[in-house]
Amino acid sequence: MPKGKGAKGTKVSLKTAKKAIRMTPDGQRRLTLSNMGITTFPKCLLKLTNVDELDLSRNLIQKLPANIGNFSSLRWLDLHSNKLESVPESIGNLVGLTHLNLSNNRLTSAGLPSTLGSLSNLKSLNLGMNQLDTLPPTIAALHSLQELGLFDNLFIKLPEFVTVLHNLTKLNMKRNPLSYAQGNGEGALREKPEPEEDVYLVHDSSLCRTCLKRCKEQRERLTRGGGGGGDVFEDKRIRTYPGLMVPNSVATVNQDGWRIRKVQHKPIKCC
Structure with a gap:
């Protein structure tokens, strides 16, 4: 130590x-x-x-x-x-x-x-x-x-x-304010796209009891292919990771595993 x-x-x-x-x-x-x-x-x-x-x-x-x-x-x-x-x-x-x-x-x-x-x-x-x-x-x-x-x-x-x-x-080069020439006007700029949101993996021990419960309920809905409304992943074939949740919180695992998949819904934030 x-x-x-x-x-x-x-x-x-x-x-x-x-x-x-x-x-x-x-x-x-x-x-x-x-x-x-x-x-x-x-x-x-x-x-x-x-x-x-x-x-x-x-x-x-x-x-x-x-x-x-x-x-x-x-x-x-x-x-x-x-x-x-x-x-x-x-x-x-x-x-x-x-x-x-x-x-x-x-x-x-x-x-x-x-x-x-x-x-x-x-x-x-x-x-x-x-x-x-x-x-x-x-x-x-x-x-x-x-x-x-x-x-x-x-x-x-x-x-x-x-x-x-x-x-x-x-x-x-993802998530850079890249500009592109388009049309006949040299140097014309394309409007910067909306920033992407990503999923962050954290261990369940990093979450409070309330957020842990929410994440488990959401994962169960998604793995069953349900969920309804707009609160679903773009890809419903969800991979699961033993002991890991997916709120947009501080990751406790190696950075290589932080970004894994684009999401449409608003990220969950641990209180």
Whole structure:
């Protein structure tokens, strides 16, 4: 367990970090310190530069150390759901990195360094749920990139260099204020579509008794194909997840499972 959690957040010691390292099935050294209330990047982690995978997601980290590039063995870095406003230039030293998740932070375009283009082995880059409207042109050099997440940002047009990323197979640009030329008037804008609503998975232990009851009743109606009125899903073939409800509340599971399906009805909010 961490040393303690006070006004300055959870303190992580070197001993704690070493105990948190696990070997993955494919033989990678993975250090997971997710959802621990960490507000400051633990300096002690810089002594563990031999880890292959580092997960610091769902914390409160506002700044990364300037020498983050010292993690020479890092292949996988997950920093989603923190409070980062910028990324140090030294991240370009992580040339072995294949997966980088920076989604759900406070990143602006000015906070992304051009050195991101040095990550020549990067296959997956997630920058969704930030405040980006442009990307460093150097990203055009990421020829190994296969997946790029730019959803929930401020882009009004698709980055031009995307067309030269020949290995790119998945690009998520959902929920951006994209504009499109239409008709004969060059530069004419299409009205921004209404924002989509999504389903969020949370464990039933995160809900109050009243909301838990409502969710269970709704799930029973939907799985029977009933419900009546407009309070039904677009797709009535509902998948169920043991122990999980679907209110628009704070997710306690990994972010990868937050968005699963579009809904028409007003989201349920836990009181």
